[in-house]
Amino acid sequence: MTDWAQVVDAHGAVGRVPLLLDQVERKEAPEAWDELWDRLCLHGETVAVASFAALPRLAALASACTQALELASAIVRGTLRHPDGEALLAGCPNEVDRLRELVDQKLRTRPADYSRLFCDLLALAGQYHWSASLGDFADDFYAVSCPDCEAEVTIAVGNHGCYAAIRDWDQGDIERRPLRPVPAEELGDPGRWMHATADRDGQQRLAEGIRYVFGRAECPACGNVFNIAEAHTTANVRPAP
Template sequence: MTTTNWGELTHAYGSAEDIPGLFAQLGGPEDDKVWSELWSALCHQGSVYEASWAAMPVLADIALGRAPGEPIQAVLMAGLITADPDDTRREQYAREIGELLVVARGLLTAPGSRDFVYLQMAVLAFEGAGVWAEALEGVTREEYDLECPECEDCLYVAFGSYGTFTSAGDYVGSGAKNTEARGDLTPTPPERLTGIGARLHREAVAAGQGEVALALTYVFGRAHCPSCDAEFSVSDEVERQWV
């Protein structure tokens, strides 16, 4: 931190001169409050700033226990920052990204983590694994908002507490009972998953994350559009449409 002129950098609220003071407060009784302020400043609504990247060495130190603070918070924040498509910054902080990746992989194997999907996202971000470093968040929301690749109708692909289906309209509000506007959502059997889907499912099973594992079979399954009855791969459309 002593080599960074934080006053010349910016975050969500302007000058980043307050960031060293916030990091210095970690390890005390108000860590939750401090992390909340750091998240708000450095990753406001998922945005990344020049001060966010400058924080990578500090986050790596926290993750590895070289500085006070909660390692999982450091890993998750660094993962979100690293998901930002900036090859120059990735190269600049390659050492820190490598260190954080080792820690993230270790945390991923801990059973019962409430942040499991976000840890998967962090690992993918550190690896530079593409859209799933961000798009996997749909698993936590239990839905994806996609366009039908044939008729271009807006669809919700749902795989959670409301059931498993595709919907051409609001399935939570006033139109929730309109099942005629729904299509089938078919999971891929775990033994038939391939590529990134197989890997993510395998990680979830190994960590005892049964609900996540089940959701992934639908995310990497097939959907029917209720408007035109076209069948499509959910994951292919997520990758194609993710912005």
């Protein structure tokens, strides 16, 4: 049983979140959702201890309430933004599994906001890095360092082309080198199941983009060929607190 008198929300306050949860559960105050978002996922990204404490109740509402599913998923996406986020999330594995199942079911309907939901699914599967960085590959750029010469390399994936380049302030992307996508059958996890999910749902641009991001690039500066996903993860994964 949660002692809400000891659980702070994103504003550092206690006691307000359980009252708001009571209201949305009874469907007596639709406007309470706005305040819940403000207290549990401030600005769509800042989470607190109360955020994780609220997950069981939000998960119980999620199958019949889109707002509950969206808020719960947003909280999970913010796990690494809290120093104790992973430990707090570990306290409700059944709820996370249920939320992941619900999001996966929604993806199968091919909703208009597929890209956002796909990133929710990644977070619920523990892929926080990719949840935060994966786009829809319409106009995506990733900044990495060459593992060999440490040159700053821009990786482009999308309608503009799929290439590695050196970014110049005046000339744009120069010394372009085409990326080398990995064949779908050679993908390893997590790229394998990410690609399989997108392909299952008819999201071909997303599926193809995943093949490129988990493929290889040639450094324009030194010619070294490196794994893009590994380089991007190295550049962006937050060190343990």
